[in-house]
Amino acid sequence: MNKELFASMREQMKPGEEVRAALTEKLSAPQKRRVPVGRYAAIAACAAVVIAAVPVYRAVQDHLKWQALLDGFHPDAVVEEFPELHSYVLADELGCWPEDGTITENSTDTGAGDRDQDMTDGELADNMLEAGFTQEDVDGYLASGWQMTWAKWWKFYHLAEESGEWTLEALLAFSQAEGLAVNTGEAPEMPGGAFAGDAPDQGEAVAAYQNLLARFEADYGPGRYPEWYGGAYIDEHGGLVVNIVEHLEPEGKELFLQIQDWAGTDRVAFGSSTLSLDQLRELQDRVLAVMDELGLSAGCGINEEMGRVELTLEEVNNAALWMLAELDPAGTAILVIVARSAALDAPAEEPTAAAPSVSHTIQPGGTQKVPDDAIADENGVIAWEPQS
Amino acid sequence: MNEPRRASGEMDQLIDRYQNMVYGLALARTNSSADADDVFQEVFLACFRSGKIFRDEEHRKAWLLRTTVNISRRYTASTWRRKTVPLSEQADIPVLFREPEENLVWEAVQKLEENYRLPIYLFYFQELSTEEIAKALGIRPGAVRMRLSRGRDMLREMLKGDFFDE
Numbered sequence: 001m002n003k004e005l006f007a008s009m010r011e012q013m014k015p016g017e018e019v020r021a022a023l024t025e026k027l028s029a030p031q032k033r034r035v036p037v038g039r040y041a042a043i044a045a046c047a048a049v050v051i052a053a054v055p056v057y058r059a060v061q062d063h064l065k066w067q068a069l070l071d072g073f074h075p076d077a078v079v080e081e082f083p084e085l086h087s088y089v090l091a092d093e094l095g096c097w098p099e100d101g102t103i104t105e106n107s108t109d110t111g112a113g114d115r116d117q118d119m120t121d122g123e124l125a126d127n128m129l130e131a132g133f134t135q136e137d138v139d140g141y142l143a144s145g146w147q148m149t150w151a152k153w154w155k156f157y158h159l160a161e162e163s164g165e166w167t168l169e170a171l172l173a174f175s176q177a178e179g180l181a182v183n184t185g186e187a188p189e190m191p192g193g194a195f196a197g198d199a200p201d202q203g204e205a206v207a208a209y210q211n212l213l214a215r216f217e218a219d220y221g222p223g224r225y226p227e228w229y230g231g232a233y234i235d236e237h238g239g240l241v242v243n244i245v246e247h248l249e250p251e252g253k254e255l256f257l258q259i260q261d262w263a264g265t266d267r268v269a270f271g272s273s274t275l276s277l278d279q280l281r282e283l284q285d286r287v288l289a290v291m292d293e294l295g296l297s298a299g300c301g302i303n304e305e306m307g308r309v310e311l312t313l314e315e316v317n318n319a320a321l322w323m324l325a326e327l328d329p330a331g332t333a334i335l336v337i338v339a340r341s342a343a344l345d346a347p348a349e350e351p352t353a354a355a356p357s358v359s360h361t362i363q364p365g366g367t368q369k370v371p372d373d374a375i376a377d378e379n380g381v382i383a384w385e386p387q388s
Numbered sequence: 389m390n391e392p393r394r395a396s397g398e399m400d401q402l403i404d405r406y407q408n409m410v411y412g413l414a415l416a417r418t419n420s421s422a423d424a425d426d427v428f429q430e431v432f433l434a435c436f437r438s439g440k441i442f443r444d445e446e447h448r449k450a451w452l453l454r455t456t457v458n459i460s461r462r463y464t465a466s467t468w469r470r471k472t473v474p475l476s477e478q479a480d481i482p483v484l485f486r487e488p489e490e491n492l493v494w495e496a497v498q499k500l501e502e503n504y505r506l507p508i509y510l511f512y513f514q515e516l517s518t519e520e521i522a523k524a525l526g527i528r529p530g531a532v533r534m535r536l537s538r539g540r541d542m543l544r545e546m547l548k549g550d551f552f553d554e
Contacts, residue, residue, distance in 0.1 A: 013412035
């Protein structure tokens with residue numbers, strides 16, 4: 001192409017003098033650095049979104065987590081909002097009082113159903129070893145015959161933390177001072193479990209109970225029970241009481257007669273319960289699963305006399321109470337006992353040499369015979385003598 | 389490494405060196421003297437205010453070309469400009485060269501689509517290499533050569549073979 005032509009045109013394509021002067025003037029004027037408002041606004045908006053998003057994200061994640069957990073336990077249920085918190089009781093001395101956010105001392109309910117949970121030998125051994133006791137200490141304590149409970153254990157634990165006395169002697173003195181029940185050493189195949197001192201002979205009741213269980217096993221398989229069966233216990237008169245699920249209680253006498261026939265005795269009384277034993281066991285499994293999910297240390301058992309699951313916790317939080325309320329909307333099927341507060345609230349007491357007080361209330365289950373080497377105290381209470 | 393252009397003296401030298409290139413490209417892109425005036429000022433003001441440090445002169449030249457294309461596009465594409473075109477056309481002064489043949493060539497160049505017009509202008513009027521054009525327009529050198537070839541054919545057809553040194 002014609003280079004001269006293009007060169008000529010290029011020379012003519014330049015800004016006018018006035019345009020160049022205007023540019024020079026703009027460049028010469030003091031330049032106030034332009035504040036990048038848009039950029040700052042965008043950054044601020046992003047920051048606001050992030051700041052707002054974090055709690056929202058956490059809340060949503062928490063909600064989804066709990067909702068997924070809840071849905072897992074109730075696949076058919078649609079959880080629209082968090083349930084109310086489940087109530088709990090603080091283990092205190094030998095009894096407990098209801099706890100609904102605030103402690104009401106006058107509302108003490110120390111009925112048999114609010115009893116603290118016994119520790120098994122294995123649980124006690126594990127906790128003692130974990131706390132620094134030796135195996136000899138464990139063996140020594142188990143030989144002493146004291147029946148340690150979860151609440152009492154945690155009470156001792158916190159007292160020992162303060163005093164530094166992690167000794168067998170201190171534990172035995174504590175057990176005596178606290179008036180722990182005495183473990184007979186028997187492991188009867190009975191619901192519930194603690195021995196009572198001068199209880200009436202329970203032999204007939206135990207035999208009746210075992211007959212009943214044998215029949216259940218034969219008809220329903222090991223560990224399975226009829227849907228109407230709400231559990232059984234031995235009352236203070238040494239008689240077997242069989243609970244019948246309320247809404248499945250027949251109008252006629254056929255079932256009651258049938259149960260007496262299975263038990264092999266007519267000394268069988270009948271009570272009622274809301275849930276069947278199978279339902280209680282299922283609820284127990286769910287409770288333990290929830291506590292496991294939440295990472296809470298828990299002991300959980302079934303109180304067949306009261307027809308409920310009893311859960312002992314070292315500590316409790318809202319998440320746990322939400323879940324428990326979901327599992328037990330009526331708040332009657334699960335008794336939550338928080339042991340830590342009892343230990344913290346209870347004043348330290350000087351050990352006394354007084355003989356351990358033994359409950360005369362026969363607990364669910366029990367034992368049919370008293371060990372040969374048991375002795376009677378001044379009140380005629382037969383018990384293992386603590387080896388302290 | 390060059391320092392940012394803060395002093396007016398340095399900026400004047402920069403404008404002297406590249407004003408024709410920037411203004412001509414803006415004119416080729418907008419085909420409006422008024423818009424080209426605005427683009428010309430904006431480009432150098434942007435250069436001055438950005439404080440950008442260039443690796444070398446080639447880098448600066450490429451930056452000015454690219455910025456000119458971008459700012460010109462903003463002018464021609466703006467809603468405001470499209471709505472005011474009728475009034476602007478009446479007020480705008482047509483681009484006129486001294487020689488009639490120059491006006492004929494310019495008119496033919498303006499008739500080319502933008503894809504061909506800018507490579508033609510940069511190659512023949514500013515005598516940039518295909519690599520420089522590719523950088524300025526953000527396309528591959530091969531695409532530049534292809535557009536140059538097709539644009540040249542279109543110009544030859546429009547100008548009946550005149551002004552071409554075959």
